[in-house]
Amino acid sequence: MVCTVSANPVHTSVYWQKDVNGVATNINLSQTSKYSGSTTTSPSLTVLNAVIADQGYYTCNAQSSVGTGTSSQTFLGVSGSTPSVSLTRTSFTGNYGDTITLGCTVSANPAANSVYWQKVSGSTTSTVDMSNSRYTGSSVSTPSLTINNLNSNDAGNYMCLAANSVGTGQSIQGPLTVIGDVPVVTIRQSTYSTNIWNTITLACVVSANPAHTAVYWTRQINNGNTETLNPASFSKYSGSAVQSPSLTINNVDISDEGKYICHATNVVGTGQSSETFLDVIGYAPTSIAISPSSISVNEDQAITANCTVQGSPTISYTWFKGNSTTQFSGGYLLQIPSSKRTDAGTYQCRASNTYGNANATVSVEVKYIPDVTITQPSQGSVGQAITIQCSYVSNPGATNVIWSKGNQGITVDGNKYVGGSLSNPSLTITNLAASDQGSYRCSAVNSVGQGDSSSVTLSVDTSGK
Known part of the structure; x- marks a missing residue:
């Protein structure tokens, strides 16, 4: 925009203004990339790279010592859009x-x-x-x-x-x-049901664009965690593949019961089905048996019995003794490491699950050497008869009763010595003599061994002789 200045005295500065919304605004000449000129020697204003915003009314101003002169307005129009x-x-x-x-x-x-x-x-x-x-x-x-x-x-x-x-x-x-999207995966039934030990197929259908490249199944286990099933490493499963996405479970057991999800993957991502629940139908315990069928041990030997049963889900075992309703022990094994005679009797194994229970019994015999008891006799007198009381308990039954004095056995002859038999184990000594005085012991014998009583001392009063 051309500007000429005529001044006396000579003008000392030149500047330009643009009308912005009715207000005269000085042009910022420090923007050297935008403007040039506007000097005392070159008062015209050059606008570089004009844009629509540069369009408007401009005035040229020159200043001397007398004052400032202003040109009339000139309009700059910028064409383009x-x-x-x-x-x-x-x-x-x-x-x-x-x-x-x-x-x-x-x-x-x-x-x-x-x-x-x-x-x-x-x-x-x-x-x-x-x-x-x-x-x-x-x-x-x-x-x-x-x-x-x-x-x-x-x-x-x-x-x-x-x-x-x-x-x-x-x-x-x-x-x-x-x-194209992640595969659409559908399970045909929300619930499947099968009897234990059967084979069942959980049907899965996959629709995918782009085509799916992998199929896998997950199952929610008891603790709430999820496990991925791997048919390639576990013969229990088959299927779960691109060409056959359905999952076949062989020899189903109670542990297979739970929630299953079918997954399919393509380059977009992984789609999954809704959950399906597999209900495994079990049965009450049956075919219960105890091995061995009867038990006979010697005292201090171990007693062991094994209770076996068929049934599902998981069986719990309880042992009872005799007619007691109090639990004797748990687990499928009955174990008494060192038996006592009081352990003899009948034991019942009860196998239980959520579907019912079954019972079996076993008879336990504990054999032991005779337990012999002798009673201290009172003092006897010469010529009298005296009886030394003896009794025993034995399993199996005793086969012989033996008396001894000191370290010598006594022969029961029916005259001097009477008794000392299985039915009458006590010993009667007739016609006491001073020589009968001493230490006596009663013993009983069975197939396990010999049981001895403690020793008692017989005193004979010889003062009346």
Whole structure:
């Protein structure tokens, strides 16, 4: 914008003003990349790289010692507009994994100096990061955007934007739809039921685009955790494969009961079915038996009995003795490490589960050497008869009773000595003599061994002789 100054005295400064909303605003000449001139020797103002914002009314001002002179207003008009940007299609569709180009055309005067793309997902708008190798284009020479290896995250609304010195223009939003998703996995029944030891198949159907590349099953175990089933390493299972996604469980037992989920994976991700519950039907304990069927031990030997039964779910075992309702022991084994005679009797094994119980009994015999008791006799007199009391208990029954005096055995002859038999073990000594005085002991014998009483001392009063 040309300005000439005539001044006397000579002007000392020149400056320009622009009318901004009715207010004269000084031009900032420190912006050397934008303005030049406006000096005493070159008062005209040059506006570099004019843009729409530069349009308006300008005045040239010169100042001397007398005052400031101002030119009339001159109007600067700037021609040109923001770029016109349009998409080649109103919407775009691509398959997962494919390459797609979102076409964009730009018409601009002045020429566009940059092109970029934005993606709108919900309420979020983000600029496409062209440093990502999946994207190409989005330049002044090639404004269209090419996306390689499409995935579900690429879906959304896209805008093409171009900028020039006037401003920025943008296209309408063009939705991009990506065809393909995680597999759709369906289990045909919400509940399966089977008897224990049977084989059952949990049916699973997979629909996937892109095609699924793996199938696996998970099961929720008792503590709430989830385990992944592996048919390849466990012959109990079969199936669970891309071509046969259903799961077959062989020889079902109670531990197989629980919640199952079928999973299928493709390049998009992993889809899973809803839960299905496998109900395993068990049965009450049956075919109960105790081994050995009868037990006979010598005292201090161990007693061991094994209770076996069929049934499911898990069996619990309780042992009772005789008619007692108090638990004697638990577990399938009855064990008494060192038996006593009081351990003899009948023992009952009770096997129980949630479906019922079963009982079996075993008879236990504890053999022991005779337990012999002798009673201290009172003092006898010469010529009298005296009886030394003896009794015993024995299992099995005693086969002989033996008396001894000191270290010598006594022969019961029915005259001097009477008794000393199984039915009458006490010993009667007739016609006492001083020689009968001494230490006596009663013994009983059975198949286990010989039991001896303690020793007693017989005193004979010889004063009346």
